[in-house]
Amino acid sequence: MNAKFLRYLVLPEEEKQLSTATDDEQLLEFLLQHQYLTVTDWKGEEQPGQIGNFLQGRLHAFKPDAHLDTNGVYASMQAEAGGFKAGDSIPFLLTSFQALLEEEDFVIVLLDRGNDSYYIGLIPDKNKKDLKKQTTPLGKWRAFGELSGEVLYTVYCSCGSMNVWQVKRGELIDEGGNCEDCGKEIFDKNGQTTFKVITEYI
Numbered sequence: 001m002n003a004k005f006l007r008y009l010v011l012p013e014e015e016k017q018l019s020t021a022t023d024d025e026q027l028l029e030f031l032l033q034h035q036y037l038t039v040t041d042w043k044g045e046e047q048p049g050q051i052g053n054f055l056q057g058r059l060h061a062f063k064p065d066a067h068l069d070t071n072g073v074y075a076s077m078q079a080e081a082g083g084f085k086a087g088d089s090i091p092f093l094l095t096s097f098q099a100l101l102e103e104e105d106f107v108i109v110l111l112d113r114g115n116d117s118y119y120i121g122l123i124p125d126k127n128k129k130d131l132k133k134q135t136t137p138l139g140k141w142r143a144f145g146e147l148s149g150e151v152l153y154t155v156y157c158s159c160g161s162m163n164v165w166q167v168k169r170g171e172l173i174d175e176g177g178n179c180e181d182c183g184k185e186i187f188d189k190n191g192q193t194t195f196k197v198i199t200e201y202i
Contacts, residue, residue: 003027005134005141008127010036011061024137042116042169044089049074051093051120058122059106066104073097087170090118094144113139114201116169154198155186169201
């Protein structure tokens with residue numbers, strides 16, 4: 001198990017609490033249980049205020065005198081929410097909070113596990129480069145803003161042609177889902193396919 005990344009993600013006394021983990025998946029479970037990371041679906045928070053409360057808690061752990069205006073961010077989101085599509089709320093919250101956290105020299109990080117969930121952490125900005133260099137079977141570490149929030153779908157048609165679509169997370173390919181070479185339908189009008197799809201979150 002490679003847990004070197006912990007020294008950049010958590011405080012030394014917090015790292016000791018995680019020392020009983022025996023494998024990578026158990027370590028991830030401990031990180032989530034102890035609220036050193038939080039996870040949410042791409043569609044929205046699991047409970048109201050989840051991301052704000054998590055970030056405030058982590059910021060306070062690193063810098064007890066720091067304060068995050070979570071109420072202001074959620075009020076801004078409420079004002080904008082009428083124009084939101086599915087999947088818009090998480091990027092809005094992360095962008096808004098990151099702007100505030102930069103003033104405290106902190107950065108939001110994401111653990112990219114190759115799925116459409118957001119695994120969110122908070123670290124001092126000075127740790128960003130070192131954390132990104134760390135390898136772990138759990139996924140890749142990236143600072144928020146370095147992901148486009150989009151998905152690449154690659155499908156090899158029965159004619160042998162490679163087809164690639166780039167769409168926002170949660171968006172269906174319900175138009176233009178035909179093979180570029182032979183015209184065969186790959187994604188139907190409901191965004192479904194019988195072909196093998198290679199998915200990459202970018």
